[in-house]
Amino acid sequence: MPSKLLDALLLAMPLSPTLESWRQHLLSHLNYPVQGAQSLFIGDPVLVIVSFQPDRAEVLLPAMEWRHHDIKTPKPRCQGIVLERGGSLEQLLTLVDDTIALRLKSFRECGGCGKRCAPEVLGSLQGEPVCRDCIKGRRVLF
Template identity: 50%
Template structure:
């Protein structure tokens, strides 16, 4: 059976080197729940950090989305840094992850209706003030 050009282009889903698997397991114990994914970890609700593992290291990404007013939400993660297996450490990775989570939480805004702090992408506008999706739900808008 011959391989197609498409299967040659697809990355192999190889197991991580032992040290990287240890890093991944350590992060699974410390990241905010829920955590989904295997080689790419998505942590928190709302999403607070993305960590993507490959054979040589881990990339940490800051999740960003378009506004709640957009009909289609598009994730646009912003790279925050990479820790290489060669020369890097779990402590460096944890520091980068914690800094990214702190940056994400700092970007949250307060809903003028209920006072909760929510990500920018979950805010709309009600009478010119920022309002979360829960506060906007069920409201009628006249255009």
């Protein structure tokens, strides 16, 4: 999730006009909710992360690393970088769209309610993937 302290520190180092225009375009033209300032967390649950640095935009696929059956750590994977010099808004939008499509492919249908859910919110009940809402009150591993 977005870090307000990190975003505040990064905002103290303003982006170049090109990167700022890309960031503003993403904020105003995406059909998903967006959180964050310098790092944009797009979607709910998060479908893609776009991290703006002084000279580039990095597109990340949200992912979790499971250290134990009940301990997970966010480990986003880089899907690509668009450099300010030589890069374009179209390249960034294509990378964002491709990453969203890849993320949505990882969603599975809940065996209880039929809703498509992100893998990190699904558990298993008798071998069926089940979302947290359907499994409340039952003892199950996520």
